[in-house]
Every structure is written in C-alpha cells, then in structure tokens.
Amino acid sequence: xxxxxxxxxxxxxxxxxxxxxxxxxxxxxxxxxxxxxxxxxxxxxxxxxxxxxxxxxxxxxxxxxxxxxxxxxxxxxxxxxxxxxxxxxxxxxxxxxxxxxxxxxxxxxxxxxxxxxxxxxxxxxxxxxxxxxxxxxxxxxxxxxxxxxxxxxxxxxxxxxxxxxxxxxxxxxxxxxxxxxxxxxxxxxxxxxxxxxxxxxxxxxxxxxxxxxxxxxxxxxxxxxxxxxxxxxxxxxxxxxxxxxxxxxxxxxxxxxxxxxxxxxxxxxxxxxxxxxxxxxxxxxxxxxxxxxxxxxxxxxxxxxxxxxxxxxxxxxxxxxxxxxxxxxxxxxxxxxxxxxxxxxxxxxxxxxxxxxxxxxxxxxxxxxxxxxxxxxxxxxxxxxxxxxx
Ligand SMILES: O=C[C@H](O)COP(=O)(O)O
Numbered sequence: 001x002x003x004x005x006x007x008x009x010x011x012x013x014x015x016x017x018x019x020x021x022x023x024x025x026x027x028x029x030x031x032x033x034x035x036x037x038x039x040x041x042x043x044x045x046x047x048x049x050x051x052x053x054x055x056x057x058x059x060x061x062x063x064x065x066x067x068x069x070x071x072x073x074x075x076x077x078x079x080x081x082x083x084x085x086x087x088x089x090x091x092x093x094x095x096x097x098x099x100x101x102x103x104x105x106x107x108x109x110x111x112x113x114x115x116x117x118x119x120x121x122x123x124x125x126x127x128x129x130x131x132x133x134x135x136x137x138x139x140x141x142x143x144x145x146x147x148x149x150x151x152x153x154x155x156x157x158x159x160x161x162x163x164x165x166x167x168x169x170x171x172x173x174x175x176x177x178x179x180x181x182x183x184x185x186x187x188x189x190x191x192x193x194x195x196x197x198x199x200x201x202x203x204x205x206x207x208x209x210x211x212x213x214x215x216x217x218x219x220x221x222x223x224x225x226x227x228x229x230x231x232x233x234x235x236x237x238x239x240x241x242x243x244x245x246x247x248x249x250x251x252x253x254x255x256x257x258x259x260x261x262x263x264x265x266x267x268x269x270x271x272x273x274x275x276x277x278x279x280x281x282x283x284x285x286x287x288x289x290x291x292x293x294x295x296x297x298x299x300x301x302x303x304x305x306x307x308x309x310x311x312x313x314x315x316x317x318x319x320x321x322x323x324x325x326x327x328x329x330x331x332x333x334x335x336x337x338x339x340x341x342x343x344x345x346x347x348x349x350x351x352x353x354x355x356x357x358x359x360x361x362x363x364x365x366x367x368x369x370x371x372x373x374x375x376x377x378x379x380x381x382x383x384x385x386x387x388x389x390x
Contacts, residue, residue, distance in 0.1 A: 002186055004221050005057070005172065006214070007196040009038060011049040013209040017199065018053060020214030023192075023223065025050050027058040027081070030196055030205045034141045035087050035113060037061040040079060047080040057083035057111065064093070066100030073101065077108040085137065088112045091121050098124070098131045105132030115141040116151040116175060122160065125167055135170030137194060143205060148175030154184060154310040155317030161188045178203070179299040182220040183338065184310050193221065219300045222339070254294060255342065260286045260308045268320040269327070269350065276320060281351040282327075283359075284312055288335055289343040303340040311335055324348040324360045332364040342366050 003023035007030065008014045014025050027043045029036035036059065038046075043058045050056050058081040062069040073084050088094045101110060110133045114120035117140045125136055138160055140148055149157070157173060164171035173185055174194030185193055197205035199213050263286075266279035290303035311334040321327055328346040335344045343366065349359030 001223055002190055002221055003192045003223065004218060005174070005192045005194040006199055006209075007194065008046065008209065010042065011045050014046045014049055016209045016211055017214055018050065020211055021218040022214070023054060024083075025054050025056045026085070026194065027056065028196065029059075032061075034115070034139060034143055035059050035061065035085070037076075040075065043076065043081065044079045055082035057081055057085055060084055060086045062086050062089075062097070064089075066097050069097055070100050070104060073108065073110070074104060077104075083109045083111050083134065085111045085113055087141075088114055088120075088124060090118075091124065094121070094124055095127060098127045098133075101133075102131035105134075109134040111135045111137055111170075111172070113137045113139050115139060116148055117141055117146065122163065125163060125169060129167045129169055133169065135172060135191070136164055137172035137174060137192070139173075139194065140175030143176055143197070146176070147181060148173060148177060149181055149184065151175070153313060154187070155313050157185065157190075158188045158314050159317065161190050165189075176205075179216055179220060180304060180306065182217065182299065183304055184306050186221070187307065187310060187314065187334065187337070216298060216300065254292050256290050256292045256303070258288045258290050258303050258305055258308070260284060260305055260312075263309065263312070264351065265312070265316065267316055267327075269322070269324065271322040280353070282324070283347075283349040283351055283357065284331075285345075285347040285349075286312075286331065286335070287345040288341050290338075290340040291342060292340070303338060307338055308335060324350060325362075328360050328362045329364075332362060336364060336366055 005024040005026050006017040006022040007026040007028040008017055009029055017025060025046065027038045027046050029038045038058070047056050058076050058079065060072050060076045062072055073086065076084050089097060112128055112133055114136060116138050120138065128136060138148065138152070140146065140151060161171040170191040172192035172194055173188065173190045176197050177185070177193060177195055178198055182193065195217055197203050198217055199209050201207040201210045263284040264281050265284065267282040268279050269275065269282060270280065286308045288303060288308065293301040311331055314334070315327055315330045328348045331346050332344045335341050343363065345361065345363045347359060347361040349357040351357050
C-alpha cells in the first residue's frame with residue numbers, strides 16, 4: 001500500500017487535499033524551498049483543522065547545532081503532528097545529528113529527508129534505524145531542476161525502497177513528481193509518494209492547490225476507494241480495481257495494445273562460463289493488452305509504456321541472470337501487476353550468439369482467481385486506517 005502525502009501551506013489547502021482523499025497532510029512552506037517550515041501557529045492551525053481525520057506531518061528547518069536541532073524538533077512535535085520531517089545534512093554532521101536525536105525517536109516519529117540531487121549517503125539509513133527513526137524520504141533539493149526520476153533511475157529507487165524495508169524503515173519518494181511518474185513509482189512499493197507541485201495550478205508549487213490536480217493524483221494511487229467503501233483494510237486495492245470489481249466510472253472500456261519495440265540493452269546474461277562477467281546485447285519486444293477508459297485524456301485512463309521499460313530496468317539491475325526465460329517470466333509478472341494490464345507477450349532475444357538472434361517468446365494472461373490479499377504495513381498505513389473518516 002502506497003500512501004499519498006500532500007504538502008500544504010495553510011488550513012484552506014489542507015481542507016482541499018482532505019476532500020480530495022489525501023492520506024497524509026504535510027505542513028510545509030513551498031515559498032521557502034524544498035523543505036521550508038511553516039510558522040508554529042500555522043502548523044497548529046492545520047493540526048486543529050484536520051482534527052485527527054488524517055495524520056499530519058510538519059517540516060522543521062534545523063539549526064546546525066545538534067542540541068538546538070533536537071529542541072526545534074521537540075517544539076514542532078509538541079504542536080500535535082504525527083511525524084516530523086527534516087533534511088539530513090551532509091556527513092559527518094548527519095551522524096552527529098542522528099545520534100543527538102536518538103533519545104527522542106521513541107516518542108516522536110522522525111522522518112529523515114535525503115536529496116537525490118545531492119549525492120545522498122545511503123549508508124546513513126542503517127544509522128537512522130539504530131537511532132529509532134520511523135522513515136526516510138528521498139526528495140529533490142532543487143525544485144525546477146528535474147524530477148526525482150531524473151536524478152535516480154527506477155532501479156536505484158526500487159533499491160532504495162527495498163533497502164529501507166529490509167532495515168525496517170518506512171520509505172518515501174518525492175521530488176517534483178508528475179502524474180506519469182505515479183504508476184512508475186508504485187512499482188517500487190514505496191510506502192509514501194509525496195507531492196506539492198503536481199497538486200497546484202500550473203504545476204507551480206507556490207501556486208494555489210487545485211482540487212482537479214489533487215483528484216488526478218489521488219486516482220492514480222490505489223487506496224482511495226478503500227476509505228470510500230469502508231471495507232476490509234488489508235486488501236490490495238490495486239489488484240481489486242484491476243480485476244474490474246471497482247469500475248463504476250469506466251463502464252465503457254476498450255482494449256488497447258501498448259508496446260515496446262526493438263529495445264536493445266546490454267545485459268549480463270547466460271548460463272555458460274564465457275557469458276559471465278560481461279554484457280551482451282539483448283532485444284526486448286513487449287506487447288501488453290490493456291483496458292483504457294474511453295473519453296479521458298490523462299494518466300488515469302491509460303497504461304504507460306514507461307511501466308514496461310522500468311520493469312526491464314528493475315529486473316536487469318538485479319545482476320547476472322542465466323536464462324532469457326527468467327527475464328521474460330519476471331517481466332510478464334511485473335507488467336501484469338498493473339491494474340490495466342490484462343495479458344502480455346514478451347520476446348527476449350540474445351543478439352550476439354548467432355548471426356541472427358536466439359531467444360524466447362511467452363504470453364501470460366491475468367489470472368482472476370489468484371487475487372492476492374496483502375497485509376498492510378504496520379506503520380504509516382495503520383496510522384491512516386486509525387484516523388476517523390470524514
Ligand atoms: O514532501 C513532498 C514535497 O512537498 C514534494 O514537493 P514537490 O512535489 O513540489 O517536489
């Protein structure tokens with residue numbers, strides 16, 4: 001389950017994102033940069049207005065001195081927020097800060113923000129766990145200079161989330177995310193996707209929050225219907241929606257064929273010894289049968305070819321693979337996780353072993369009877385579930 005975090009600067013914006021189905025309300029001043037803090041009275045006003053309907057987080061701008069930083073976090077936590085977010089400075093200051101905050105981590109849920117465009121030190125993640133932090137958010141520091149995915153490819157983002165989860169941290173992703181990024185980043189299994197610019201008029205993070213933009217992002221993240229229909233909280237709604245059980249807005253649908261043609265990538269592949277420790281060219285051809293809502297013109301209605309290419313990159317990032325069949329199977333399985341994908345054909349060809357090509361072609365279809373039920377994460381998702389619904 002991936003939650004939708006929405007950064008707001010005032011009570012009016014908080015009300016808009018609440019109505020739009022946001023999971024987490026994040027107090028932030030976008031006029032002060034990537035991690036600008038709001039004045040304490042403004043945070044208190046948002047906490048009061050939200051009134052426990054959703055968890056509220058707040059950004060803290062930390063003084064350099066670790067003791068003063070700790071006091072600043074404690075002051076913000078005392079305003080009634082559920083999470084406190086702050087930027088992790090460059091090491092070795094980061095290590096000192098993390099150590100200074102360890103004593104309050106048991107009572108205050110701390111989320112460290114690392115910046116993908118500033119060469120983040122991911123070895124700090126284990127320090128965060130030792131100190132008792134709740135989570136880590138990978139964001140961008142320089143807004144307007146690229147989206148998160150421009151600074152970190154999908155394989156690296158997936159590895160970041162997996163590393164957080166292995167360590168026991170909640171993992172968040174943010175950074176000028178746009179609507180086409182959402183289906184791509186859902187594949188990473190991040191606990192939280194964070195948004196500001198995408199929610200605003202003209203995608204200008206300092207402009208007003210636009211209810212239509214909030215709705216677009218909300219609809220792209222499975223989970224909204226869970227609150228609306230008030231049924232069991234441990235169902236993976238991406239699978240339920242994908243099987244057509246929650247489809248009242250899409251009565252008229254067509255089947256499209258989304259494809260990737262002749263994508264050639266160097267791959268470490270092969271079962272022979274001579275194929276190890278080197279790359280050879282592999283060609284991918286992928287065709288996906290997808291449902292499309294008729295009449296729409298945004299990411300809600302379609303399946304993105306980016307999802308196919310990202311899946312290939314994620315699979316290849318795992319290192320040497322012996323069999324083309326393994327790649328084809330994994331790719332088919334990843335594509336079919338997407339709610340719109342109904343069937344997929346995958347052709348994987350090695351181009352350097354013969355004058356022509358050798359490889360495999362498979363076709364896999366969605367199996368309706370294998371709907372999965374997932375246990376939701378115990379942290380953020382539970383916190384959201386416990387909030388009274390408006
Ligand atoms: O915590 C999330 C951020 O507020 C994201 O802001 P942005 O979407 O403008 O980069």
